Amino acid sequence: MGIQKDKVRFNVGGRIFEMTATTLANAGRNSMFGAMFDESWNFVADNSTKHFIDRNPDCFIVLLDLLRSSELYVPENILEKLLYREALYYGLLDHVRTAKWGPFDGNRLTLSRSIKGQSPGDGTAIRGGPDGGCCIAHGSMVQLGTDSALP
Structure with missing residues (x-):
């Protein structure tokens, strides 16, 4: 088993999270993470650098799990309104809506x-x-x- 070279570390509200760049790529180009991996942003993905995000870590772990599994599980201690606000910040609101209600069906x-x-x-x-x-x-x-x- 080889060493993963695309590991990324974030400090979100004081908690450390590690994930692969591939997981973050699941967010899509229109998300905050998509912008981070854009060539013009000069984002460095390595194990030695932690990127700080001053946001709610409890919501971040829910959204990170959504990117990993495409399933949404919201613990009882997290208000949906708070999760939606955080998803909007990260550009993941469409991911949350799709996981909760299914794909958009053309307004039928x-x-x-x-x-x-x-x-x-x-x-x-x-x-x-x-x-x-x-x-x-x-x-x-x-x-x-x-x-x-x-x-």
Whole structure:
């Protein structure tokens, strides 16, 4: 077994992380890590240099695991809002969304379940989804949203 020459070390918020440049390349060219490996950035990937990032280390380990496995596991002690903020900083928000909800399907809506009920008789139709989302149609006007966003 040979020595890995593409090992990279980061100090994130005081915690040391080691990973391969190949793992970081999974982030893509539009991420912060993609920018670091761009030829014009002069990034040196060696074992002796730690690159400091003043961010949340608990979120970093979740995002690093996502780059390694393409799966998202968020521990109970990390708020999703905090993870999304950190993912946005690193340019990994699309990776988080894809891992959580699947690949983007061209904005096609699918009905997950209908809740049957009596219509007021004026052409209004209401459908609710199990995740709290709903749709209200009245004539040619349609409103989509969560139960807190609709009247």
